[in-house]
Amino acid sequence: xxxxxxxxxxxxxxxxxxxxxxxxxxxxxxxxxxxxxxxxxxxxxxxxxxxxxxxxxxxxxxxxxxxxxxxxxxxxxxxxxxxxxxxxxxxxxxxxxxxxxxxxxxxxxxxxxxxxxxxxxxxxxxxxxxxxxxxxxxxxxxxxxxxxxxxxxxxxxxxxxxxxxxxxxxxxxxxxxxxxxxxxxxxxxxxxxxxxxxxxxxxxxxxxxxxxxxxxxxxxxxxxxxxxxxxxxxxxxxxxxxxxxxxxxxxxxxxxxxxxxxxxxxxxxxxxxxxxxxxxxxxxxxxxxxxxxxxxxxxxxxxxxxxxxxxxxxxxxxxxxxxxxxxxxxxxxxxxxxxxxxxxxxxxxxxxxxxxxxxxxxxxx
Amino acid sequence: xxxxxxxxxxxxxxxxxxxxxxxxxxxxxxxxxxxxxxxxxxxxxxxxxxxxxxxxxxxxxxxxxxxxxxxxxxxxxxxxxxxxxxxxxxxxxxxxxxxxxxxxxxxxxxxxxxxxxxxxxxxxxxxxxxxxxxxxxxxxxxxxxxxxxxx
Numbered sequence: 001x002x003x004x005x006x007x008x009x010x011x012x013x014x015x016x017x018x019x020x021x022x023x024x025x026x027x028x029x030x031x032x033x034x035x036x037x038x039x040x041x042x043x044x045x046x047x048x049x050x051x052x053x054x055x056x057x058x059x060x061x062x063x064x065x066x067x068x069x070x071x072x073x074x075x076x077x078x079x080x081x082x083x084x085x086x087x088x089x090x091x092x093x094x095x096x097x098x099x100x101x102x103x104x105x106x107x108x109x110x111x112x113x114x115x116x117x118x119x120x121x122x123x124x125x126x127x128x129x130x131x132x133x134x135x136x137x138x139x140x141x142x143x144x145x146x147x148x149x150x151x152x153x154x155x156x157x158x159x160x161x162x163x164x165x166x167x168x169x170x171x172x173x174x175x176x177x178x179x180x181x182x183x184x185x186x187x188x189x190x191x192x193x194x195x196x197x198x199x200x201x202x203x204x205x206x207x208x209x210x211x212x213x214x215x216x217x218x219x220x221x222x223x224x225x226x227x228x229x230x231x232x233x234x235x236x237x238x239x240x241x242x243x244x245x246x247x248x249x250x251x252x253x254x255x256x257x258x259x260x261x262x263x264x265x266x267x268x269x270x271x272x273x274x275x276x277x278x279x280x281x282x283x284x285x286x287x288x289x290x291x292x293x294x295x296x297x298x299x300x301x302x303x304x305x306x307x308x309x310x311x312x313x314x315x316x317x318x319x320x321x322x323x324x325x326x327x328x329x330x331x332x333x334x335x336x337x338x339x340x341x342x343x344x345x346x347x348x349x350x351x352x353x354x355x356x357x358x359x360x361x362x363x364x365x
Numbered sequence: 366x367x368x369x370x371x372x373x374x375x376x377x378x379x380x381x382x383x384x385x386x387x388x389x390x391x392x393x394x395x396x397x398x399x400x401x402x403x404x405x406x407x408x409x410x411x412x413x414x415x416x417x418x419x420x421x422x423x424x425x426x427x428x429x430x431x432x433x434x435x436x437x438x439x440x441x442x443x444x445x446x447x448x449x450x451x452x453x454x455x456x457x458x459x460x461x462x463x464x465x466x467x468x469x470x471x472x473x474x475x476x477x478x479x480x481x482x483x484x485x486x487x488x489x490x491x492x493x494x495x496x497x498x499x500x501x502x503x504x505x506x507x508x509x510x511x512x513x514x515x516x
Binding site for chain 2: 049050053054055056058059082085086087088089090091092093094096097100101102103110111115116117118119120142144145146147148149154156168169170171172173174175176177178179189190191193194197198231232234236238239240241242243244245246247248250252254271273275277
């Protein structure tokens with residue numbers, strides 16, 4: 001046994017040395033810097049920050065490089081690093097109404113104060129491969145005169161004035177934190193949103209899509225999608241007042257959903273909410289759809305058995321680090337477990353082959 | 366907690382500006398201003414995290430959004446003024462520079478610091494923001510209504 005362990009260590013060291021070499025790839029090709037990843041693979045960086053639940057573009061870029069582009073592995077590295085940091089406290093809730101929007105669109109209103117701002121979007125591109133990018137070219141520039149950024153009001157505010165949409169009334173109840181207490185059911189909406197904002201994008205997208213296809217259909221419109229920088233403010237005990245300690249780029253999505261009304265609520269539009277680190281549009285819309293589907297109980301809707309309505313199913317399977325941890329562990333040595341299974345199957349077969357299983361013996365008597 | 370006095374308001378502003386400054390910039394401006402006063406640490410630069418929060422529906426109750434890296438530092442000048450620095454990211458030198466600027470702003474050198482460090486930081490930030498806002502403005506959709514041909 002001892003000898004096998006020693007042999008394993010050597011093989012592991014060598015495997016890691018080879019991994020490092022493969023990570024670098026062809027030494028004749030220029031090495032990728034973490035700055036290049038941060039600047040040129042920004043959406044991958046954003047995804048790693050969102051699912052890693054830590055806003056730090058430099059660290060996310062490093063994690064992507066170390067993980068050879070495996071984004072779930074990169075998220076794993078970020079989550080592991082996060083646990084080593086002392087937590088100084090919590091910030092005040094971000095004010096997304098004061099966001100300096102670089103993109104802001106509404107699918108429900110054409111003319112809205114502040115206008116429709118497309119920002120740097122893939123929308124309306126033809127999705128044809130651009131071979132110019134494979135050749136060295138000059139950095140493209142989008143010339144624009146400088147301008148002043150004005151805060152733009154939330155679209156749901158307009159509907160609110162007529163009372164046509166449910167309100168999101170201000171409240172300062174301290175939210176639960178799933179990084180401090182284990183996730184337990186029933187999960188309140190703040191806990192669900194914390195879980196969803198760091199959930200796997202693919203899983204969230206698939207669930208959101210299932211609601212569109214009819215599993216817990218709630219017919220969502222994108223009332224508003226906005227992307228931009230918001231200030232992070234924190235109360236500093238040694239100062240005795242709050243200061244800005246930085247700013248983060250977020251993507252916020254508010255959906256407006258049809259709602260026929262229930263015993264307790266008048267017919268009105270209801271809302272789903274998505275807020276995600278970085279420019280993370282698909283994730284943010286998905287989050288809003290899943291958030292709305294999970295609200296069936298509070299809105300007095302029927303549980304149709306749809307996966308997207310099942311809080312326990314959604315929250316316990318949304319975290320890709322938990323999922324991959326459990327999934328990937330089955331490839332690690334289970335020699336002893338398997339030995340006992342093997343023994344059991346052999347024994348059962350021996351008994352079956354000899355025709356002397358207890359039932360057969362009884363029948364013979 | 367003290368009230369939001371005008372003095373606190375000004376301090377709030379410069380601490381915010383220092384927190385948002387690009388890596389190395391505040392330290393660089395301090396150095397080029399030839400300012401390296403003596404100090405002792407009350408809290409040497411320390412890297413940690415802060416949990417960010419959002420509001421449900423943008424305006425409702427808060428929820429935890431995820432953490433952000435932050436570096437903080439507190440120090441005391443030989444002349445007794447205490448400075449605090451909180452900056453985004455893992456930037457020990459910048460947190461120390463922020464705390465130094467904060468302390469110096471409470472001394473007779475405040476005007477000089479404002480001219481040589483804070484004003485350039487504000488101006489550069491303004492330029493960066495205006496450039497991005499300008500690009501965003503160029504992508505604003507101008508709708509026009511098709512006039513129908515019957516009159």
